[in-house]
Amino acid sequence: MENPDLLAMEKTIRTTCPYCGVGCGVLATVNSETKKVSIKGDPDHPANYGRLCSKGSALGETLSLDERIAEPSINGEIVPWNTAISFVAEKFKNTIDLHGADSIMFYVSGQLLTEDYYVTNKFAKGFIGTNNIDSNSRLCMSSAVAAYKRAFGSDTVPACYEDIELSELFIICGSNMAWCHPVLFQRLKAAQEKDNKKIVVIDPRVTDSCAIAQLHLPIKPGTDTILFNGLFVYLHTNNIINAEYLEQCEGFEETLFACEDYKNPAIVAQLCDIDLNDLLCFYNWFAEIEKTVTFYSMGVNQSSSGTDKANSIINCHALTGRIGRAGMGPFSITGQPNAMGGREVGALSNLLASHFNLNDDNHREIVSKFWGAEKNISPHIGFTSPDLAEKIESGKIKAVWIMATNPVVSITEANRLASALDKCDLVIVSDCSKQSDTLKYANVILPAQGWSEKKGTVTNSERCISLQNRLVEPYANAKPDWWIVCQVAKAMSFNGFEYASAYEIFKEHVALSKHQNSGETQRSFNLSALHELSEDEYTNLQPSQWPLHKIDDSIDKNCSKRFFEQGQAYTSSKKIQLIPINPKPPASQISQNYPFILNTGRIRDQWHTMTRTALASRLNQHLPEPFVLVHPDDACKLKLQNNDLVQIESEQASIIVAAKFSDGQRRGELFCPIHWSNAFSKNARVGQLIAKNLDNISAQPEFKFTPVSIKAAPSSWHALLLVQHEIDTQDFLIDEQFLYWSMNKHAFHKEYFLSAKVGCESEFFDKTVYAWFDSNTECVTYKDEAQGIKHIAFFSQNKLQALLFITPIRQELPSNSWLNSCFGTDLTGMANEMNISEALLKQSFVAGKPASGDLDVGKIICSCFTVGEKVIKKSISKHQCKTAADIGRCTKAGTNCGSCVPELNKILTLLSLTEASGNPTILKAGRP
Numbered sequence: 001m002e003n004p005d006l007l008a009m010e011k012t013i014r015t016t017c018p019y020c021g022v023g024c025g026v027l028a029t030v031n032s033e034t035k036k037v038s039i040k041g042d043p044d045h046p047a048n049y050g051r052l053c054s055k056g057s058a059l060g061e062t063l064s065l066d067e068r069i070a071e072p073s074i075n076g077e078i079v080p081w082n083t084a085i086s087f088v089a090e091k092f093k094n095t096i097d098l099h100g101a102d103s104i105m106f107y108v109s110g111q112l113l114t115e116d117y118y119v120t121n122k123f124a125k126g127f128i129g130t131n132n133i134d135s136n137s138r139l140c141m142s143s144a145v146a147a148y149k150r151a152f153g154s155d156t157v158p159a160c161y162e163d164i165e166l167s168e169l170f171i172i173c174g175s176n177m178a179w180c181h182p183v184l185f186q187r188l189k190a191a192q193e194k195d196n197k198k199i200v201v202i203d204p205r206v207t208d209s210c211a212i213a214q215l216h217l218p219i220k221p222g223t224d225t226i227l228f229n230g231l232f233v234y235l236h237t238n239n240i241i242n243a244e245y246l247e248q249c250e251g252f253e254e255t256l257f258a259c260e261d262y263k264n265p266a267i268v269a270q271l272c273d274i275d276l277n278d279l280l281c282f283y284n285w286f287a288e289i290e291k292t293v294t295f296y297s298m299g300v301n302q303s304s305s306g307t308d309k310a311n312s313i314i315n316c317h318a319l320t321g322r323i324g325r326a327g328m329g330p331f332s333i334t335g336q337p338n339a340m341g342g343r344e345v346g347a348l349s350n351l352l353a354s355h356f357n358l359n360d361d362n363h364r365e366i367v368s369k370f371w372g373a374e375k376n377i378s379p380h381i382g383f384t385s386p387d388l389a390e391k392i393e394s395g396k397i398k399a400v401w402i403m404a405t406n407p408v409v410s411i412t413e414a415n416r417l418a419s420a421l422d423k424c425d426l427v428i429v430s431d432c433s434k435q436s437d438t439l440k441y442a443n444v445i446l447p448a449q450g451w452s453e454k455k456g457t458v459t460n461s462e463r464c465i466s467l468q469n470r471l472v473e474p475y476a477n478a479k480p481d482w483w484i485v486c487q488v489a490k491a492m493s494f495n496g497f498e499y500a501s502a503y504e505i506f507k508e509h510v511a512l513s514k515h516q517n518s519g520e521t522q523r524s525f526n527l528s529a530l531h532e533l534s535e536d537e538y539t540n541l542q543p544s545q546w547p548l549h550k551i552d553d554s555i556d557k558n559c560s561k562r563f564f565e566q567g568q569a570y571t572s573s574k575k576i577q578l579i580p581i582n583p584k585p586p587a588s589q590i591s592q593n594y595p596f597i598l599n600t601g602r603i604r605d606q607w608h609t610m611t612r613t614a615l616a617s618r619l620n621q622h623l624p625e626p627f628v629l630v631h632p633d634d635a636c637k638l639k640l641q642n643n644d645l646v647q648i649e650s651e652q653a654s655i656i657v658a659a660k661f662s663d664g665q666r667r668g669e670l671f672c673p674i675h676w677s678n679a680f681s682k683n684a685r686v687g688q689l690i691a692k693n694l695d696n697i698s699a700q701p702e703f704k705f706t707p708v709s710i711k712a713a714p715s716s717w718h719a720l721l722l723v724q725h726e727i728d729t730q731d732f733l734i735d736e737q738f739l740y741w742s743m744n745k746h747a748f749h750k751e752y753f754l755s756a757k758v759g760c761e762s763e764f765f766d767k768t769v770y771a772w773f774d775s776n777t778e779c780v781t782y783k784d785e786a787q788g789i790k791h792i793a794f795f796s797q798n799k800l801q802a803l804l805f806i807t808p809i810r811q812e813l814p815s816n817s818w819l820n821s822c823f824g825t826d827l828t829g830m831a832n833e834m835n836i837s838e839a840l841l842k843q844s845f846v847a848g849k850p851a852s853g854d855l856d857v858g859k860i861i862c863s864c865f866t867v868g869e870k871v872i873k874k875s876i877s878k879h880q881c882k883t884a885a886d887i888g889r890c891t892k893a894g895t896n897c898g899s900c901v902p903e904l905n906k907i908l909t910l911l912s913l914t915e916a917s918g919n920p921t922i923l924k925a926g927r928p
């Protein structure tokens with residue numbers, strides 16, 4: 001029976017996950033006494049139907065207030081809000097007077113809510129009078145936007161999530177869907193199990209997404225347009241065209257002409273560096289199966305020809321009429337939770353609000369009038385975010401306001417931006433976390449509310465608007481982003497920012513979507529049916545997918561949830577445009593000095609620059625330090641061992657990370673995750689390696705192709721340090737003797753991987769660690785001076801305080817999954833539980849492994865239940881597990897969010913291959 005006291009203390013609130021563009025619905029249960037928030041997937045939300053991935057499941061563990069910004073400050077001095085607001089308003093006014101409106105720039109974020117985005121865009125474009133507002137979505141989906149606009153005359157995603165289930169051929173192109181859009185991947189996997197659909201992965205790497213694919217095409221990076229041009233001409237040659245649909249299109253002849261060079265599949269296979277039979281299998285499937293979805297993401301967008309890549313995909317769908325029909329479509333997926341909201345409000349420097357066109361005089365006038373803007377909106381496209389460093393250096397930008405993003409980690413030429421910000425007259429940063437590296441360059445810091453504190457809407461990849469709801473009271477003096485912007489606008493004497501709530505802003509956003517939305521100014525983005533929404537209805541907003549047309553007084557339920565089934569685009573001729581594509585190679589090429597291609601991307605359990613996900617200790621265990629994936633053959637040539645520390649260098653900068661061998665990499669190609677910042681590591685920020693090679697239509701940078709070199713890093717010793725939270729480790733982290741460090745937070749302690757520069761003696765380091773403890777602390781030490789090995793365990797108050805392992809050979813650092821579970825626990829109780837003496841327990845710590853092998857669970861695979869590889873392998877052998885579900889029944893692994901299921905399957909496959917041959921074989925996806 002339910003506990004009535006507990007029920008009285010608990011309240012369940014519907015909200016939305018703040019991470020990826022899937023936009024999963026969340027049920028958050030808040031305990032008013034403990035303030036703890038427990039998280040479940042919302043079974044009624046159409047994006048996830050109750051599922052959540054590892055990141056979403058751990059949301060309740062990311063609400064710690066330790067790293068929050070509490071108060072506004074100016075040049076490091078805490079000030080009241082009104083002082084901060086007046087300061088910013090005055091500075092903006094002076095800057096505009098002296099240098100003009102275009103000397104101000106706003107760098108905003110797909111993490112903002114639509115209401116925040118809306119008022120910031122209105123403030124910049126309508127009232128400051130500059131189009132210098134650009135979202136960090138420039139880095140993730142601006143090519144998709146540009147391609148849709150070229151093809152449809154409008155940034156309109158034609159497909160929806162239901163098409164995952166309804167498709168019969170599902171092509172995952174340039175996306176590790178299993179890690180980056182995990183809940184959609186689970187939907188796809190469940191659908192495949194039910195109806196046996198065909199799945200093709202197009203990606204230079206073997207990723208977990210290949211686990212459910214019948215065909216993997218590991219194309220040479222940058223050859224996507226060749227592959228799809230080849231497909232276009234193949235479909236035409238075999239008469240797989242939809243003549244009726246083609247009537248609604250323009251540009252067919254020119255596009256076919258551009259594809260002629262790729263008529264011979266053997267040449268295409270050679271250029272893409274894939275097996276000809278695999279290529280033909282893909283082309284045949286596309287030809288034979290009408291219900292086809294092409295799902296694409298960063299691997300397509302983040303390229304100097306990202307717009308062309310997306311259009312080459314759309315061309316094939318238009319040729320076959322597979323757009324806007326159930327189970328069919330070119331489906332670009334957004335990376336961030338509200339990238340689509342940013343597109344709705346026009347928060348890129350080349351867009352205008354509500355899908356009006358910035359380059360149309362009439363459209364600018366309509367929006368200016370609607371806003372009551374004092375200045376007409378400028379006809380000039382604003383600066384893009386990758387331009388920011390250069391524009392500050394050249395003196396064009398004098399003041400920049402950065403909101404909810406961490407560009408000195410994430411943008412191209414990240415070091416150049418850091419130096420530029422350092423010299424910029426005014427840098428304002430509004431954020432909620434102290435762990436943003438960008439704060440270091442801010443003159444003004446404004447504390448923003450976090451995910452659990454603010455209220456407003458987000459729109460996901462399938463155009464579905466959901467509410468992010470307030471769960472707990474805001475921290476200290478943190479304010480909603482929209483409120484901060486409106487206060488500054490009012491302080492600058494602008495009218496039109498007197499909103500009392502996010503609801504009032506949303507109503508205006510809806511009204512603008514409805515405004516003049518017919519005839520020549522008709523747009524796909526239409527929320528008319530929400531025009532009469534009351535505040536109460538807004539607070540209880542059901543997930544609502546646009547277009548939301550109104551018939552009489554209610555939502556038009558017959559309104560199609562897909563676009564362009566009949567053609568009828570938003571181009572001037574109303575026809576869909578086929579775009580002739582002439583494939584271009586990536587902007588930079590490998591050379592003698594930089595002979596490897598670096599690809600970058602996300603990992604399963606971290607989000608962006610880790611300011612939130614790293615607060616959940618379980619998310620730090622799957623891949624605990626920054627790394628680079630290297631093919632074993634390349635590693636062999638470079639004389640590298642698995643887990644060696646390596647230096648990756650590009651023309652821009654160099655970083656230090658751990659090398660991990662992966663036969664899923666193509667030879668000559670490397671992969672680094674993007675997440676680690678200076679707050680969590682030294683010398684591991686990947687953004688600093690990336691050149692500003694931009695797509696000349698979308699201005700999206702080429703994050704997937706950077707020529708680099710790789711070599712062993714010059715280190716003299718390595719250490720693993722685990723130390724309980726109360727010890728202040730800040731000072732030692734800035735010690736110049738370290739070549740590299742990375743840090744993870746756990747519930748009771750911090751975990752550091754450290755490496756020292758050549759010539760640095762380890763003694764200086766262990767002395768620093770000794771100095772943290774007083775004479776009452778017991779130390780147990782193991783030393784092998786000849787080998788340079790030292791292990792020290794520190795105990796006091798019957799608890800483990802710190803563990804330090806120093807070795808010249810990195811591979812000899814202990815496996816830490818057991819060690820990480822020993823902090824915060826009473827030693828007597830632990831020894832009793834293990835049925836050993838306390839002395840033996842202490843020796844186990846110093847040895848770096850438990851006295852009983854059973855307690856070392858191995859590398860963590862399932863973050864939700866902290867299930868390690870050793871436990872999984874033991875269960876497979878003991879219980880004869882044949883499937884991931886069998887493993888789940890024995891260990892719980894994979895039974896919550898399911899994000900680790902591809903890895904469970906990989907372990908099963910490797911074990912069965914080992915059993916069969918005595919040796920594990922490299923997994924290679926191929927034709928069935």
Ligand code: SF4
Pocket residue numbers: 017018019020021022023024048051052053054055056057181182183184
């Ligand atoms: Fe959040 Fe995961 Fe859903 Fe993305 S897939 S919205 S990260 S729960």
